[in-house]
Amino acid sequence: MLSRVADSLYWLSRYLERAEHTARLLDLTLNQALDLSPAIAGQRWQMVLASLRAPALNTINAYQLTDHLTFDLKNKDSIVSCITSARENARQIREQISSEMWEQLNQLYLTVRRADIDSIYWQPHEFYRPIKEGAHLFQGITDSIMSRGEGWHFIQLGRFIERASSTATLLDAHLRVLLKQGEQAAGGHDYLSWVALLKSCTSFEAYCQVYTADIRPERIAEFLMLNAESPRSVRFAAEAIQKSLETLVQLTGSRQAGRAQRLAGRLRATLDYAQVDEIMADNIHAYLDNIQRLCAQIHSAVQQQYITYSIETALAS
Amino acid sequence: MTQENSEKIGSSALSLPFANYQLDTAYDEMFTAAGKPRVQYEALYRRLLDLAPSELKQRQQTADVAFLNQGITFTVYGHGEGTEKIFPYDLLPRIITADEWTTLERGLTQRITALNLFLKDIYHDEKILKDGVVPRELIYSCKHYRREMRGLRVRRDIYVSVVGTDLVRVNDGQFAVLEDNLRVPSGVSYMLANRQVMKKVFPGLFGSYNVRPIDHYGQALLATLRALAPPSRPDPTIVLLTPGVFNSAYYEHTFLARQMGIELVEGRDLLVHDNVVYMRTTAGLRRVDVIYRRLDDDFIDPLAFRPDSILGVPGLFNAYRAGNVALANAIGTGIADDKALYAYVPRIIKYYLDEDPVLANVETYLLDEDAQRQHVLENLDKLVVKAVGESGGYGMLIGPHSTADQREEFKRRIIADPRNYIAQPTLALSRAACFIEGQVEARHVDLRPYILYGEQITIVPSGLTRVALRRGSLVVNSSQGGGSKDTWVLF
Known part of the structure; x- marks a missing residue:
């Protein structure tokens, strides 16, 4: 497969995952803000910014911030920017993906381009829900009709590297605020915020099935990081990344297991053999930082191994 | 074929859907005279008389949808970053005999x-x-x-x-x-796609002709x-x-x-x-x-x-x-x-090759020769002027359809750079039967066969017949409002 094509598939998938993640977070925050005092709502929005790796703001204007995170094309991480980039990548390789995949993505693009902040702000759920569904539909179509060749594995890599990294960031941002609050509020914790965290990973119901509705920080952290079955957990993503990398090595032949595979193995080991109480007792922020760093390293290793390798290394091997 | 229709073939008055079909001085691909189709077009002619206009329309729609779904498009330049368009497809085949x-x-x-x-x-x-x-x-x-x-x-x-x-x-x-x-x-690709669509839209008619595959x-x-x-x-x-x-x-x-x-x-x-x-x-x-x-x-x-x-x-x-x-x-x-x-x-x-050309050229005036240039400048309203390095119908003046301003503009350009232009007489391109808004009408066409030269020369028996869909227009380029139709070469 051409490196350019692999690269486009990877980014198309990664951008779409990012758009969906942001849509979920905004949908939930806008909904929750209804129940909160302005001060607490402001705090929630700062948490949203931290969860998206966006810089903190001095004053929060929910309307402007929603616009910025959803529609602002100057913000390359806004939902519309991400969907536009995903579509642009798909367009570059239009002949490599099925018509069904293309049409679904194109439809999603047209839907978000038609809207603006004023048309959605008072009924945001009506706007964000179709984005989540659109992304899910695209993934469903991809999984049900695309053959499991190199292309599919690059799509998997894009999706799960993005998911592992953004879930770790999200969790870290929430824990930094909520754990501190929990200490201050002595014995009580902000139930709504913890539920919001789970819901923004579409994991509230799945969590309840495992732990009942008894919301406890260490269980939430365990579920989002270490649960082996939930496709939203970091561990699940790490496993998917590792599997796809292994298959890619086989599919592309000769080359020895590279740096990306070693890093993916390390990421998996970090998660597979971890105990949540130990992590919490030690330093959970450092632990989550490490996960994010590994994701970034896997990304650049994949780029170097398959996409941007130098001529000299390619001719030498 | 119904009794009624067989009478129509014999009569000289043109029956629906041919009521608007006009013959003029240009060579007509389908008819020798009003209501008299050439031998290779007889079966097609009878079929068209048999079909209700609504059915023809429906088949045109089927064809259009097929092109749309396959995403068979081209890009037109000059409007922002280019717009994607469907290449218009004409329903009726153009038929070329074995000879x-x-x-x-x-x-x-x-x-x-x-x-x-x-x-x-x-x-x-x-x-x-x-x-x-x-x-x-x-x-x-x-x-x-x-x-x-x-x-x-x-x-x-x-x-x-x-x-x-x-x-x-x-x-x-x-x-x-x-x-x-x-x-x-x-x-x-349009030549090949046109054939695919034709076989879907007119399978019976296609099967009844002995068309060479492409x-x-x-x-x-x-x-x-x-x-x-x-x-x-x-x-x-x-x-x-x-x-x-x-x-x-x-x-x-x-x-x-x-x-x-x-x-x-x-x-x-x-x-x-x-x-x-x-x-x-x-x-x-x-x-x-x-x-x-x-x-x-x-x-x-x-x-x-x-x-x-x-x-x-x-x-x-x-x-x-x-x-x-x-x-x-x-x-x-x-x-x-x-x-x-x-x-x-x-x-x-x-x-x-020491051979006479089998296919003739169109008469061409070279504008860096004084006498020829003079003649052309005096007759711009009758001639077609083309820039030598351009293609796709860009940089072209069609004398009879031009305004005085356009002719002045070309005169200026020719004098400034005579080597860059040629002129040809306005050709009466032949006309083929096309399905236009529920009727069959005559439109000007050309033909582009594709020749491959490897170990030997191969010409796949067909070509792209391009159609100037606007009435009276002589420009067949897709970028200038042209369409295309399937081209049958018979055994």
């Missing part, structure tokens, strides 16, 4: 053979220039002449592997050559490209080089790559190391042996040609020069389809 095709095949083979010999001569011994058959200035002043190609041997001495020659049928029904497209001719074009093209591979590369890697998604023919590039089962690459996918071309794949670098390039000479290598090209591959020309990669078509073939050189092609055929 007519035999002549076309003979004529095209002769013409391509001679032009290819001409290219080899121009870039090596220049005998034809020394013998004064073609003026030296004409060659050296052509913007498609490539000095870099002097003395460079190309594989099998084949310069033009893929040709799309534009033919028109003039008043007496004879085919004449209007343009030789020897650089990167496009449109073959589905093997992809295979024939692949075999042609394979024949160009360096001899040291028995199992060559062949790729199609596209300028990218913004090119007007991008759909065709993806279509052909799929048909041949070869990789569709852009310039940034290729790199040159030690005069060898590689493509960058996830499994490492892979050597490339033959490039079917759909990119003009100018853009192919920024080191050798236009330095601002970001579409090309730096170093490609050196790899080509070293014989490590073949290009189809070769660099510098544009000299042989220069519109001014066109006037000399009959003499070129005579010179190399």
